[in-house]
Amino acid sequence: MADQPLLREEADERGVLRRALPYLRPHRARLAVALGVGLADSAALVAVAPLVGLATVALLDGDRGRLGLAVALLAVLAVAQLVLARVGELLLIRSGEDVVRTLREQAVENLATAPLRFLEAHRSGDLLRRATGEVAALAAFVRLHLRNLVSALATLGFTLAVLAGYSWQLLLVQLVVFLPPTLLVTRWFQRDAAAAFGGKASAEAGVAATFTETLTAREALQTSRGLPGWTRRFDAENRQAVRAARRALRVENRIDLVSLIEGLALVALLGVGGWLVTRDAVGVGTVVVFVVASRNLFDSFTDLSQLVGEVATARTGLARLLDLLSATRPRSPRADVDALPARGELRCEDVDFGYRTDGRELHGVTLAFPSGSRTGVVGETGSGKTTLSKLLCGLYAPDAGRVTFAGVPLAELPERQLRGRVVLVPQEVRLVTGTVAENLALVRGAPDRAAVERAVARLGLTGWLAGLGGLDAEVGQRGARLSAGERQILGVVRAVLADPAVLVLDEATADIDPATAARLEDALDELHADCTLIVIAHRPATIARLPRVVRLAGGRVVADEGSGAGRPLREEKVRLA
Numbered sequence: 001m002a003d004q005p006l007l008r009e010e011a012d013e014r015g016v017l018r019r020a021l022p023y024l025r026p027h028r029a030r031l032a033v034a035l036g037v038g039l040a041d042s043a044a045l046v047a048v049a050p051l052v053g054l055a056t057v058a059l060l061d062g063d064r065g066r067l068g069l070a071v072a073l074l075a076v077l078a079v080a081q082l083v084l085a086r087v088g089e090l091l092l093i094r095s096g097e098d099v100v101r102t103l104r105e106q107a108v109e110n111l112a113t114a115p116l117r118f119l120e121a122h123r124s125g126d127l128l129r130r131a132t133g134e135v136a137a138l139a140a141f142v143r144l145h146l147r148n149l150v151s152a153l154a155t156l157g158f159t160l161a162v163l164a165g166y167s168w169q170l171l172l173v174q175l176v177v178f179l180p181p182t183l184l185v186t187r188w189f190q191r192d193a194a195a196a197f198g199g200k201a202s203a204e205a206g207v208a209a210t211f212t213e214t215l216t217a218r219e220a221l222q223t224s225r226g227l228p229g230w231t232r233r234f235d236a237e238n239r240q241a242v243r244a245a246r247r248a249l250r251v252e253n254r255i256d257l258v259s260l261i262e263g264l265a266l267v268a269l270l271g272v273g274g275w276l277v278t279r280d281a282v283g284v285g286t287v288v289v290f291v292v293a294s295r296n297l298f299d300s301f302t303d304l305s306q307l308v309g310e311v312a313t314a315r316t317g318l319a320r321l322l323d324l325l326s327a328t329r330p331r332s333p334r335a336d337v338d339a340l341p342a343r344g345e346l347r348c349e350d351v352d353f354g355y356r357t358d359g360r361e362l363h364g365v366t367l368a369f370p371s372g373s374r375t376g377v378v379g380e381t382g383s384g385k386t387t388l389s390k391l392l393c394g395l396y397a398p399d400a401g402r403v404t405f406a407g408v409p410l411a412e413l414p415e416r417q418l419r420g421r422v423v424l425v426p427q428e429v430r431l432v433t434g435t436v437a438e439n440l441a442l443v444r445g446a447p448d449r450a451a452v453e454r455a456v457a458r459l460g461l462t463g464w465l466a467g468l469g470g471l472d473a474e475v476g477q478r479g480a481r482l483s484a485g486e487r488q489i490l491g492v493v494r495a496v497l498a499d500p501a502v503l504v505l506d507e508a509t510a511d512i513d514p515a516t517a518a519r520l521e522d523a524l525d526e527l528h529a530d531c532t533l534i535v536i537a538h539r540p541a542t543i544a545r546l547p548r549v550v551r552l553a554g555g556r557v558v559a560d561e562g563s564g565a566g567r568p569l570r571e572e573k574v575r576l577a
Contacts, residue, residue, distance in 0.1 A: 006121055006122070006327075007122060007126070007130075007320075007323055007324060007327055008323065009198075009202045010194075010195070010198040010199065010202055011198065011316065011319035011320040011322070011323045012319060012323070013194055013198075013315055013316065013319040016315055016318055016319045016322065019322050019326075020318060020322060023099060023102050023103055023106065024099060026102065027095055027098045027099055027102070030091070030094070030095045030098065031095045031099075033091060034088065034091035034092040034094075034095045035092070035150065037084055037087055037088035037091055037092075038088040038091075038092060038147070038150045038151060038154060039154050040084050040088070041081060041084035041085045041088045041151065041154075042151055042154035042155045042158055043154075043158055044077055044080050044081040044084060045081055045151075045155055045296065046155060046158040046159050046162055046293070046296060047077055048074065048077060048292065049159075049162065049289045049292040049293035049296065050162060050289055051070050051073050051074050051077065052070075052074070052288060052289070052292050053166075053285040053286065053288045053289035053292070054066065054070045054285070055067055055070035055071060055074070056284060056285045056288045057283065057284070057285035058070060060284060060285075088147065089147045092146055092147050092150060093142060093143055093146070093147065096142030096143075096146050097139065097142055097143075099142075100135060100138050100139045100142055103135055103138065103321060103325070104131075104135045106325055107130070107131040107135065107321065107324060107325060108131065109330070110324070110325055110328035110329065110330060111127065111131055111324075111328060113328075113330050113415065114328040115396075115397075116390065116395045116396060117355075117396065118327065118328060120355075123209035123212075123213070124209065124212055124213075125205065125206075125208040125209025125210065125211065125212040125213065126205045126206070126208070126209050127324070128208065128209075128212065129201075129204070129205040129208045129209070130205070130320050130321055130323075130324040131321075131324065133204075133205075133208065133317075134201075134317035134318070134320050134321045135321060137313065137314065137317045138314055138317055138318060138321070141310060141311075141313075141314040144310075145307055145310045145311075145314075148303055148307060149303075149304075149307050149311065151303075152299075152300045152301075152303035152304045152307065153300075153304070155296055155299075155300045156296075156297065156300035156301070156304070159293050159296045159297050159300065160297070162289075162293060163289075163290060163293055163297075166282075166286050166289050166290065167276075167282050167286050167290070169272075169276065169281070169282070170269065170272065170273055170276070170282065170286070170287070170290050171290075173268055173269060173272045174265055174268075174269060174290070174294065174297065177261075177264060177265045177268045177269075178261055178262070178264075178265035178297075178298075178301075181257075181261045182258055182261050182301060182305075185254060185255065185257045185258055185261070185305075186255075186305070186308070188254055189251060189252075189254045189255055189308060190308075192251045193251055193308070193309075193312045194312070194316070196244075196247050196248040196250075196251040197248050197251075197309075197312045197313050197315075197316045198316050199244045199247065199248070200241075200244040200245050200247070200248040201313075201316050201317065201320060202244075203237070203240050203241035203243075203244040203245075204241050204244075204245075206237050206240070206241070207234070207237050207238055207241045210233065210234050210237055211234070214230060214234065248309075252308070252309035252312075255305040255306065255308050255309070256305075258301060258302060258305040259302065262298040262301070262302070265294070265298070266291075266294060266298070269290055269291065269294060270287075270291070273286075273287035273290060273291075274287070336414055336416070336417055337408050337412065337413060337414075337417060340405075340406060340408060340413070340417055340421075341406050342421070342501060343371045343372075343406075343501045343530050343531075343532075344371055344405055344406025344407070344421075344501060345368060345369065345370050345371055345404075345405075345406060345407075346368075346369040346392060346403075346404070346405050346422065346501075346502050346532060346534075347367070347368045347369065347403070347404050347405075348365055348366060348367050348388075348391065348392065348398075348401065348402070348403045348404075349366050349401050349402055349403075349404070350364050350365075350366055350400065350401035350402075351364070351365040351366070351391060351398045351400065351401035351402070351403065352364060352365075352398060352399050352400035352401060353387060353391060353396060353398050353399050354399060360399075360555060361384045361387045361555050362384045362387055362388060362391070362398075362555045362556075363554075363555045363556050364401070364556065365384075365388065365401075365552075365555075365556070365557055366401075366557070367550060367557065367560070369392075369502065369532050369534060370532070371501070371530055371532055372530045372531065372532060373532055373533070373548065374532075374533045374535075374546050374547055374548065375533070375534050375535070375546060375548045375549070375550060376535050376536075376537055376542070376543045376546040376548065376549045376550070377389075377534060377535070377536045377537075377549075377550045377551075377552065378536075378537065378538070378543060378549060378550070378551050378552070379551055379552035379553055380553065383552040383553050383554065383555065384552050384554075384555040384556075385506075385507075385536045385552055386427075386506055386507070386536065387555075388536075388552065389424060389504050389506045389534070389536055390424070391403055392422065392502070392504055392534065393422050393423070393424040393504055394410040394411070394413070394418050394422060395424070397411055405418075405421055405422065405501070405502070410422075419444065420444060420498070420500070421500055421501040421502060422500060422501065422502045422504070423495045423498050423500035423502070423503055423504070424495075424504045424505075424506065425488070425491045425492055425494075425495050425503070425504070425505045425506065426491075426506050427488075427506050427507035428484075428487075429479070429487040429488055429490060429491030430478070430479075431475050431478055431479030431482070431487060431490065432478065432479075433475070433476070433477050433478060434474070434475065435471065435472050435473060435474055435475065436465070436468060436469075436470070436471050436472070436473050436475060436490065437449060437452060437471035437472060439475060439479070439490060439494065440452050440455075440471070440490065440493055440494050440497060442494060443494055443495075443497045443498040444498055447497050449471065451497070452471065452493075452497065453471070455493060455496060455497050456493060459492075459493060459496065460522055461489065461493065464489070468482070468486065475490075492505070492524065500531065501530075501531065501532060502531070502532040502533075502534065503531055503532070503533050503534070504534045504536075505524075505533075505534070505535045505536065505537075506536045507536055507537060507538070514541070518541075521541075521542060521545055533546075548560070548561070549561055
């Protein structure tokens with residue numbers, strides 16, 4: 001089996017910002033402007049302390065001129081900071097939202113084109129959490145906390161620079177009393193933060209996955225009376241999520257010790273500052289500057305300490321999202337294959353395939369499906385029929401051998417060319433909430449209403465569609481208002497609208513009543529003559545309509561024969577517009 005990358009429960013947070021750089025580059029100009037305005041805002045805030053010191057000295061000296069100048073500059077600075085803060089906040093939020101939008105769109109695009117093996121190897125709830133929940137958390141961080149984080153870091157840097165210019169002695173006191181214990185507390189927090197917040201995110205993803213599966217399997221759980229057992233499982237996972245959340249909260253509360261350290265540092269500053277003033281080592285204005293600026297220093301550390309939990313959560317979420325983007329990174333776009341015909345033979349040659357490393361579902365399968373041929377594929381459950389259909393459509397890559405269209409391996413075809421020529425209608429057709437017309441338009445080229453009506457008429461389904469309520473009939477949430485057979489017919493119509501060279505139907509009539517199955521089979525009779533039709537089916541009536549039958553057993557081809565009772569499909573086919 002080909003190696004399949006799997007997502008880790010706890011994402012690697014090392015180098016997370018470096019890994020995020022490719023998604024920042026398209027927005028670097030706006031981010032630079034936003035950061036520039038934010039730095040100017042912080043510089044204006046830090047400049048308040050020197051001006052207050054200047055006003056204090058002028059007041060002590062009785063210099064009204066300097067006092068007036070200091071007061072005027074403070075007023076101008078207050079207005080400037082107000083404007084810069086507002087503009088900087090808006091620019092930073094907009095820039096951050098642009099980055100989040102890029103990540104969200106990339107996640108959706110990657111999952112839409114991710115290998116089927118990858119999607120099947122993960123719980124849908126976990127993928128949903130990473131692609132939506134983590135992005136939503138990042139968006140909330142950008143809106144609520146990013147500006148405060150940038151402001152706190154810039155203010156801290158500017159404040160240290162200003163204080164160093166006034167008195168290295170007082171700065172040393174501040175750093176010795178405040179910095180070491182604060183760093184120890186921060187290190188204590190960081191030691192357990194990654195595991196705590198990563199465990200919390202993983203536990204919440206597990207709860208979301210189980211809840212999603214509960215909604216999907218609700219009917220089976222109710223009818224089989226399996227709901228109590230499933231509820232116990234959900235309760236266990238929910239308790240685990242609560243424990244993980246409490247652990248994360250305990251780790252986050254360690255940061256509150258920084259407030260106590262701030263108080264001790266301020267006491268030390270006033271004591272040492274007063275002593276230095278009595279020895280004429282520094283002036284009263286310098287001490288005032290330190291007292292005012294220390295407030296900025298402490299506030300910056302407080303803001304950072306309060307944001308540590310938010311940053312850790314955002315960092316964990318970003319790492320989990322980047323892991324998803326990395327694991328689902330689209331393959332390099334392939335150039336269109338020159339002169340690839342619109343119609344051609346579909347062939348598989350010595351194909352082996354297995355979902356696991358310890359077994360194979362298909363063994364040495366070699367089959368050819370000439371253009372315009374009609375073939376039924378039959379076999380017992382587990383014989384490999386559905387697996388073969390997905391290989392023929394390029395949804396899986398074979399572990400050995402190859403699958404080709406018109407002589408070109410499917411693995412070498414760009415997605416656009418492959419999906420334009422080979423279309424699969426699965427047993428369970430997926431519909432979106434909306435009208436019949438909206439669901440039928442979900443094909444390449446987005447056919448208009450007139451094209452859809454012509455296709456329905458040429459397939460002989462006009463009366464059936466009228467019975468549904470017409471093209472504007474609502475199908476309900478995910479097609480819940482339609483029967484399985486009605487959804488299958490819509491799936492076939494949608495596939496035919498794509499005008500494929502090869503149409504593969506996987507158990508299209510397995511779970512529908514004979515009348516609906518007959519209507520579906522009649523519609524298939526109307527496919528144009530050069531469309532290759534491959535039907536995987538159990539119903540004898542379905543197989544009897546096909547001139548060729550391939551039988552599988554144990555993942556091998558055991559027979560390739562005519563159906564005997566089969567009648568040729570009508571030749572007078574009409575090509576859909």
